[in-house]
Amino acid sequence: MKEDFYYQQARSKGYRSRASFKLLQINNKFSIFRKDQTIIDLGASPGGWTQVASHLIGGNGKVIAIDKSYISPFKEKNIEILNKDILNRNLPTIILESYGKADGLISDCSPNITGDFSRDHSIQISLARRALALTQYLLKDDGFFICKLFQGSELQEFMKEMKEYFEKTKLHKPAASRKKSAEIYVVGLKYNDRKDSSKETEKSE
Ligand SMILES: C[S@@+](CC[C@H](N)C(=O)[O-])C[C@H]1O[C@@H](n2cnc3c(N)ncnc32)[C@H](O)[C@@H]1O
Structure with a gap:
């Protein structure tokens, strides 16, 4: 079965999760990551996406891995x-005080699945909206966004x-994402904060 394949692949390559392959496949399709970038990874635990991002940007880049759950050191x-x-x-x-703005913000955040689809979908959307809102504080012009x-x-x-x-937006379901799962990934390329002036009060939190 496909899940076993990616699970085994993750183990053999030293990735912390099979989710690593989703990010690799998204990057293979859209060629997003570059050397030396700063990346913010939301909902990063256990750390599969973080490892992939770390390798793609190289030793002079930086990944800030964020989760409300524990993430063991890399x-x-x-x-x-x-x-x-x-x-x-x-x-x-x-984040801004310690690292400044980022070239990419990626979010694989998801709630604990309850099985109640409309409830799970609604929590998931609110996490995605929070991630999108964070791009407006934290992304450099022309930055990118990947979100579950x-x-x-x-x-x-x-x-x-x-x-x-974002100038370009795409929806993509990578092969490593289970077919029966409702998850899909949105990709935003070339961030451009055209609404800047109207957001000033919102930004002063
Ligand atoms: C599917 S896992 C992420 C897997 C990860 N991308 C990887 O490759 O290993 C989803 C994560 O979202 C996190 N999460 C959910 N809600 C969150 C929140 N409000 N703040 C921070 N993390 C959150 C969960 O703790 C969980 O670790």
Whole structure:
């Protein structure tokens, strides 16, 4: 079975999760990551995406891996761990003060699945909206955004919101994502904060 294949591959390559292959496949399709970039990874635990991002950007780049759950330390020197909830209002300030703006913000955040699809979808969308809101504080111009969503009633509305900030937006389900799972990934390229002036009050939190 496919899940066994990616699970085994992750083990043999030393990745912490089979999710690593989703990010690799997204990058293979869209050629997003570059050497020396700064990347913010939301919902990073156990750390498969963080490892992939770390390797793609190389030793002169930096990945800031953030999760409300514990993330065990990495051997890679270009990774910083922040044990924080992404809903924490101070998160933008904490990141900006220590690291400045990033070239890419990636989010694989998801709730604990309850099996109640509309509830899970709604929590997932609110996590994705928080991640999108964080791009407005934390992304450099021309930066990129990769974010997990569940396919459902709010997906198209979310894509409309993405289009306000990114010149190019794509939806992609990588082969490593289980077919029966509703998850899908949105990719935003070339961040451009056209709404800047109207957001000043919102930004002063
Ligand atoms: C599917 S896992 C991420 C897997 C990870 N990308 C990897 O490759 O190993 C989803 C993560 O989102 C995190 N998460 C969910 N809600 C969060 C929140 N409000 N703040 C921070 N992390 C959150 C969970 O703790 C969980 O570790």
